Amino acid sequence: MDNERLLEAHRSVNGLLGKLALGLERDKLNHEIVTLSEHLFGQRLASILRLDSEKQTLHLEYAPNLPDFYNEAIEGVGVGSTIGSCGAAAYHKVPVVVGNINQHVNWAPFTALTQQANLHACWSVPILSRDNKVLGTFAIYSSVPSEPQPDEMEILQMLASLYSIAIEKYLLEERLHFHASRDPLTLCYNRRVLIQKVENSFRTDCGKKRYVAAFFADIDAFKYINDRFGHEIGDQVLIDVAEWLKRQFYSCSVIGRYGGDEFVVFSCFETESEFIEFYHQVKQKLQIFCLLEEFQVSISLGAACGIDIDHDSLKQLIREADVSMYQVKREHRGLTKRSTPDFDHS
Numbered sequence: 001m002d003n004e005r006l007l008e009a010h011r012s013v014n015g016l017l018g019k020l021a022l023g024l025e026r027d028k029l030n031h032e033i034v035t036l037s038e039h040l041f042g043q044r045l046a047s048i049l050r051l052d053s054e055k056q057t058l059h060l061e062y063a064p065n066l067p068d069f070y071n072e073a074i075e076g077v078g079v080g081s082t083i084g085s086c087g088a089a090a091y092h093k094v095p096v097v098v099g100n101i102n103q104h105v106n107w108a109p110f111t112a113l114t115q116q117a118n119l120h121a122c123w124s125v126p127i128l129s130r131d132n133k134v135l136g137t138f139a140i141y142s143s144v145p146s147e148p149q150p151d152e153m154e155i156l157q158m159l160a161s162l163y164s165i166a167i168e169k170y171l172l173e174e175r176l177h178f179h180a181s182r183d184p185l186t187l188c189y190n191r192r193v194l195i196q197k198v199e200n201s202f203r204t205d206c207g208k209k210r211y212v213a214a215f216f217a218d219i220d221a222f223k224y225i226n227d228r229f230g231h232e233i234g235d236q237v238l239i240d241v242a243e244w245l246k247r248q249f250y251s252c253s254v255i256g257r258y259g260g261d262e263f264v265v266f267s268c269f270e271t272e273s274e275f276i277e278f279y280h281q282v283k284q285k286l287q288i289f290c291l292l293e294e295f296q297v298s299i300s301l302g303a304a305c306g307i308d309i310d311h312d313s314l315k316q317l318i319r320e321a322d323v324s325m326y327q328v329k330r331e332h333r334g335l336t337k338r339s340t341p342d343f344d345h346s
Contacts, residue, residue, distance in 0.1 A: 002151050005040060009155045012036050013162050020166055029166055030062035033159060038065065040155055041140055045119075048127075048163065049086055050136040051079070058086055061136060070117040074110075079134075082106050085124035086137040093134060095125045095153065100145035121146045123153075125160040127167065135167050183257040185235055186242035194256030198266045198314055201254055213275045213305035214314075215265040216321035217245065217286070220298045220332055222261035229292055237297060240290065248282055264318055272305060279303045283328065300329040 016024070016032060024032075030048060037046040047063035056079045060071050077083060079090045084106050089096040099121050101107040101114050107122075114120070121142035127135045138160040140148075148156070181193040189197055219225070219241060226234040238261065245255050245265055253267040269275040279301075286299035302325025304317050 002149070006151045006154060009036075009040055009158060012040075013158055016162060017165070020169065024166075026166070026170055029163075031064075033163060034062055034064065037138075037140065037155075037159055041152065043143070045141045047086075047139045047141065048136060049139070050167075051090055051134050053133070058090060058137065066119075066141065067117045070113060070119070073113050084110060085122040086139050089124040089126045089137050089139075090134045093126050093128060093132065095123070095157070097123045097148060097153075099147040102145070118143050120144055123148050123156060125156045127160050127164045129164060129168055135164060138163055186239055186257050188242050188245075188263065189254065189256040191256060191258050194254065194258070194264060194266075195311075195314060197254045197256075199311060201252065201266075211269045211272055211275050211305045211307050212309040212314075212317070213267050213269060213279070213303055214317035214321040215249075215267070215279070215282075216258075216302045216318065216325040217241065217263040217265070218300045218325055218329065219261040219289075220300055220329065225292065225295075225297065228295070233292065237290070237292075241299060244289070248285075258318075264321070266314075266317075269305070275303075275305045287332075298332055300325050300332055302326065302328055 016029070016036070019032075020029065034046045034048065038044060045063070045065045047066055048061040049058040049063075050061045051058055055076075057076045058074075058079065060075055063071055074084075077087055079087050081088055081091050082105065083091070085096045085098045088106055096106075098104045098107060101120050101122060102111060107114060119141045121144065122139055124137050124139040126137055129135055138156065140152075140156060181189060183190050219237060222234065222237075225237060238257075241263065242255070242257065245263060249255065249265055249267050253265055255263065255265045258264045269278065283301045283303075286301050289297045289299050291297070302321045302323065304320030304324055306313055306317055309317070
């Protein structure tokens with residue numbers, strides 16, 4: 001056993017754990033762990049694949065030194081007991097060492113590809129979570145048939161364990177960020193994050209030289225709905241409204257729960273007339289949103305649009321859409337004659 005190499009591996013992994021604790025980003029971790037692996041193993045190439053647990057397929061995470069055509073060919077490869085080294089390792093949840101790809105049944109469908117890429121051995125270790133779920137695989141390829149030494153297998157499993165810790169950390173951070181930015185009931189953006197997302201989205205080509213519209217939706221008589229039908233029904237109405245808005249608006253739209261029974265949506269349009277036509281279509285559908293027994297649930301929807309939008313004018317658009325919404329709400333109550341809200345341009 002190469003004690004010196006093993007000691008270097010332990011020191012390097014400890015160093016990466018320290019960087020991870022201090023916030024090492026995923027892309028940089030990928031680079032450092034592959035660079036370290038290829039240094040420790042010498043003349044071999046490293047690959048990290050991530051698992052799509054729903055489709056049970058493996059996808060490229062990072063393998064910068066494998067040929068591009070090879071990475072492209074195995075993208076989305078399935079998980080199974082006889083599928084290469086990585087597919088089998090993910091399936092069995094144990095290391096799968098193939099010392100000679102050319103003579104192994106698992107690799108028979110891929111030998112033309114591996115010959116072209118000059119890959120003749122593949123040692124794969126599954127990346128497992130704490131609850132023993134497969135997250136992906138970590139593999140070392142060789143240009144010559146070869147079997148791993150005990151210290152090499154220990155290093156492989158050490159690196160896979162490190163990557164498992166990292167992935168779980170990143171997933172936890174993603175979940176925390178998601179819940180910190182979302183309304184817990186409807187999963188729309190919360191009020192604080194809504195403006196940030198809009199500003200970030202509309203700095204791109206989506207918002208440049210295009211009309212940006214704010215839509216302000218408010219559930220009519222929502223207090224009555226809660227009082228008469230109960231808060232569980234009221235919550236379900238909020239969820240249904242949020243899901244309906246997500247279906248109606250373009251994929252680039254940004255939807256937030258602004259407070260209570262209020263939602264704000266931002267979306268881009270090529271022309272003002274396109275915006276007005278869309279607004280009237282959506283507003284018409286909300287006059288009777290759903291029925292609760294004999295009670296008709298309706299949504300008041302106001303809107304405003306502008307061009308060359310910045311931080312201050314975004315907030316102004318919300319105020320104008322709010323005023324527009326109250327005009328519609330008065331119409332729903334029959335307190336004023338029906339009229340089309342005015343659209344002021346900011």
